[in-house]
Amino acid sequence: MIPNQWYPVYESRRLRKRSVALQRLGERLVLWRNDVGRAVGMRDRCPHRGVALSLGRVRAGRIECPFHGFQFDASGRCQLMPCEGPDARIPAGMEVPTYEIREAHGLVWLFWGKAREALPEIPWFDELVDRPGGGSIAKEWPINYARTIESNFDLHHTPFVHGRWTPGIGTRIDRYHVEVDGLHIKTRGELRKENASKGIPFRVEFLPPCITLLEITPKLRFVLADCPIDAHRTWRCGRYYQDFLRWPRLQNAASWLFLQLDWALFQLPQDLRVMETQDPQQPADHVDRLVAADGGTAAYQKQRRRLLAEAETAREKAGESRAAPLREVSAGP
Numbered sequence: 277m278i279p280n281q282w283y284p285v286y287e288s289r290r291l292r293k294r295s296v297a298l299q300r301l302g303e304r305l306v307l308w309r310n311d312v313g314r315a316v317g318m319r320d321r322c323p324h325r326g327v328a329l330s331l332g333r334v335r336a337g338r339i340e341c342p343f344h345g346f347q348f349d350a351s352g353r354c355q356l357m358p359c360e361g362p363d364a365r366i367p368a369g370m371e372v373p374t375y376e377i378r379e380a381h382g383l384v385w386l387f388w389g390k391a392r393e394a395l396p397e398i399p400w401f402d403e404l405v406d407r408p409g410g411g412s413i414a415k416e417w418p419i420n421y422a423r424t425i426e427s428n429f430d431l432h433h434t435p436f437v438h439g440r441w442t443p444g445i446g447t448r449i450d451r452y453h454v455e456v457d458g459l460h461i462k463t464r465g466e467l468r469k470e471n472a473s474k475g476i477p478f479r480v481e482f483l484p485p486c487i488t489l490l491e492i493t494p495k496l497r498f499v500l501a502d503c504p505i506d507a508h509r510t511w512r513c514g515r516y517y518q519d520f521l522r523w524p525r526l527q528n529a530a531s532w533l534f535l536q537l538d539w540a541l542f543q544l545p546q547d548l549r550v551m552e553t554q555d556p557q558q559p560a561d562h563v564d565r566l567v568a569a570d571g572g573t574a575a576y577q578k579q580r581r582r583l584l585a586e587a588e589t590a591r592e593k594a595g596e597s598r599a600a601p602l603r604e605v606s607a608g609p
């Protein structure tokens with residue numbers, strides 16, 4: 277996992293009044309909303325005696341531990357220990373490590389890195405800014421997140437893995453262009469039959485650490501967020517952007533249905549069956565023998581190696597440990 281990046285961890289619409297327990301980036305997290313509705317993310321562990329805070333209630337802008345009722349504010353500081361009385365001095369260390377959390381584009385984002393003055397921008401595609409997407413769905417995949425991202429660039433598996441549902445589709449990737457514009461990887465090409473002059477055009481673009489745009493036709497785009505749960509599992513959230521249906525409710529319903537069908541017919545029985553045999557499960561440097569049609573995957577692997585190396589150099593320079601990069605508890609909410 278690449279440090280110092282914004283990762284999408286949850287769908288905003290699902291985070292309501294109750295706290296939510298999540299596992300992301302190898303950590304147990306609790307998400308909740310404070311009294312002004314701001315999303316808060318912290319380690320899901322009470323510093324008193326280790327219970328999951330996510331089992332507790334949110335009361336007056338604080339999260340209350342279910343075990344002894346200690347209350348913690350949005351900065352992670354303990355504000356009340358009922359067993360010690362309202363005037364008790366809060367001991368040092370009675371605090372929960374918190375993360376930087378933002379909401380944008382219908383998602384809750386977590387900054388996985390060291391606190392800094394200026395945080396980077398949340399990665400998103402300009403062409404989709406201010407554009408409401410159709411309904412999204414999120415699923416857990418038992419696959420390493422870098423492998424699921426590689427699969428987003430991979431159109432040439434379609435006739436083999438999904439041949440039953442896509443009869444007659446070509447096997448050749450052609451007129452294939454890969455461009456790297458800063459951190460933005462842009463690919464486009466056609467999937468065509470060997471002797472046909474025209475094929476099915478596609479466009480796949482990527483922004484690190486884990487956002488992919490897939491265009492099947494200019495009227496139908498698909499965004500995928502692939503957030504690591506841990507080294508072996510990925511939270512995949514997909515959303516359609518389409519220009520066929522005008523009414524938002526119909527758009528949402530159609531997107532939801534598309535995504536459910538895609539999951540049930542293609543991804544679970546077909547993609548997953550093949551991908552879970554990939555060796556190694558977690559991509560290792562220069563192990564796969566990539567070909568020209570894997571240009572997007574190659575660009576992604578190269579970018580990932582570079583960002584990991586840069587983060588490692590920065591960490592060594594700062595003399596920091598390799599532990600999960602939590603934000604230090606700050607002075608106020």
Ligand code: FES
Nearest residue numbers: 322324325341344
């Ligand atoms: S374990 Fe949380 S208050 Fe005791």
Ligand SMILES: [Fe+2]
Nearest residue numbers: 437438542547
């Ligand atoms: Fe597939």
